[in-house]
Amino acid sequence: MVVEKLKADGFVGKDETLRHKFFAPCVYYYFTDPELVQGNVESKKDGSVSSTANVKKPPTEISRRTFLAFFCIPVSPGKSRLIWAFPINLDKWVHFIVPRWIFHIVQNLILDSDMYLLHVEEHKYEEIGPSNWHKACYVPVKSDAFVVGFRRWLNKYAGGQVDWGGKYSGSLPSLSPRALVLERYWSHVVNCKSCNGAYKALNKAEVSLQVISIAAIGVLALTQNGVISAKVRATIFIIAIVCFAASKWLSHFIQETFRFRDYIHALV
Secondary structure (H helix, E strand, O other): OEEEEEEOOEEEEEOOOEEEEEEOOOEEEEEEOHHHHHHHHHHHHHOOOOOOOOOOOOHHHHHOOEEEEEEEEEEEOOEEEEEEEOOEOOOOOHHHHOOHHHHHHHHHHHHHHHHHHHHHHHHHHHHHOHHHHHHHOOOOOHHHHHHHHHHHHHHHHOOOOOOOOOOOOOOOOOOOOHHHHOOOOOOOHHHOHHHHHHHHHHHHHHHHHHHHHHHHHHHHHHOOEOOEOHHHHHHHHHHHHHHHHHHHHHHHHHHHHHHOOOOOHHHO
């Protein structure tokens, strides 16, 4: 990754196959560049980037396109609203089969992986001052190029911090507990039609499983011996146990998927 140009209106950069653009102050996107893909394919084929034009472009490599549009809008000190879209033109059939909330689970995990780190890091920046941000954060690898590029833009053209126009002093609120920072229901689920629908449906399924389990046990308790065979009684008992276990698992799944799941890097 490398930042190629940095100006008042943002910066542009690239990596092996993608072009990256930051439009100040809060829009970032990247997209697959066929020229970079072709150069990368030729480099892998020949051991170096070929300057010849007669190397045939692999159609599957060139036709696969990805695009990410990412809006990060500051709403108050320490809080931002994220809006993003990730359209692709490969394996589009998956989107007609897999519910949208399934994709959101994976995307939210990516956000969770950095969320609390960024929360703490922001307070470190405030302590040391915006102009000395590099002393609070060590970013030595190429994958940090765009983070460094944004910080350079922020210091050079935006005074090192967000201009709140007098609405806020700019001071951050105190550090929040992990459960609050990584909370998912009020930050996403309640506002997402797909995730909210799945949340309500799975809660109903959990209650239904509990009702079936209790009803099955009730049938066994109220039915006298000899009315139903031992085999049927065993089957009903197994159904009760399975439904109870499934409801407990579903309750855990709902909690971690739609409410709060602590992200521990060592366990990922």
